[in-house]
Amino acid sequence: MLKKITPLILTYNEAPNIERTIQALKWAKQIVVIDSYSTDETLEILHSYPQVEIFxxxxxxxxxxCNYGLGKISSEWVLSLDADYVLxxxxxxxxxxxxxxxxxxxxxxRFKYCVFGKPLRGTLLPPRKVLYKREKAIYQDDGHAHRVVVEGNSIILYSYIYHDDRKPLKRWLWAQDRYMVIETQKLLQTPTSELSLGDRIRREKIIAPFIILFYCLIIKGGILDGWHGWYYAFQRVLAEILLSIRLIEAEKFKT
Structure with missing residues (x-):
């Protein structure tokens, strides 16, 4: 099966992460990377691996x-990964x-979220379709995120991918703010009846950060992970606060 798979990775200034991701893909004959004109050492790292083809x-x-990347792949199967995913x-x-x-x-x-390399007991990340037949797949935007739509039958595997992002806090804050601008547009433009329960709660603004804190620490067992669990919980609470602020700004100032 491995011989029929091409990993597909998107990058933009992923020097703190990309080498760990590539190291776990040494079995791949070809790795396709779609780079958004990185300005750090990402390309230098990638060029050190002969099986990596950069576009x-x-x-x-x-x-x-992602759809652009699919057009660069000829194998039957695609393994779609973020630059901070480690198999x-x-x-x-x-x-x-x-x-x-x-x-x-x-x-x-399924995923195990890592904080400074330590896998946590729980995560807010849902399972994701990462391995699929190329000719059956197309990507669609979904708020700040994206999802792949694949024709036909699908099943979930038992093992995990580590989500291990080690970019600095400054970059994380920059990315989260960008994401929350897009997420705000999605929440405000989608009829309430079409939103999930979670998104309805998020649109109420005030209560969502407190629910996330409780969910991460208690429901997902983050409190048992020590300061790593608290760090993750604070990250997610801060992301929800950013979303709440963006929602208030959009509603009050019509931005």
Whole structure:
């Protein structure tokens, strides 16, 4: 199965992360990277791996970048990864054992969020379709995020991917603010009846950060992870506060 898979990665100034991601993909004959004109050492790191093929493309949206990347791949299967995703040995073994000739067109994988390299007990990240047949897939934007739509049957694998982002806080804040501007537009432009329960709560602004704090620490067991769990909880609370501020700004000042 591994011989029929090409990893696809999007990058923009991912020097703190990209080498760990590539190291877990040494089995791949080709790795396609779509870079949004990085200005740090990302490209230098990538050029040190001969199986990496880099295409630079101006960033419009995550979905458009991914669809652009699909056009650069010829293998039957695609493994779509963020630049801070690290495959576990267990997942690689599980993918190796998959039978290529099945009626399954995509596989979803669960995540373990890492804080400074330490996997946490729980995460807010849902499972994501990361392994799929190229000809059956297309990406669509979804608020600040994106999702892949794959025709046909799908199942979830047992093993995990580590989400291990080690970019500095300044970069995280910059990214979160950009994301929350887009998320604000989504929440305000979508009819309430079409929003999930979680998004309805987020649109109320005040209560969402407190719910996230309780959910991360108690429901997801973050309090048992010590200061790593508190760090993650504070990150998510801060992200929700940024969203609340953006919602208030948009509603009061019509920006």
């Amino acid at each position: 630079q493309n101006k960033f419009d949206s995550f979905a458009s970048q 576990t040995d267990e997942l690689i073994d599980e993918i190796t054992a998959l039978k290529a000739e099945t009626n399954i067109n995509s596989y979803s994988v």
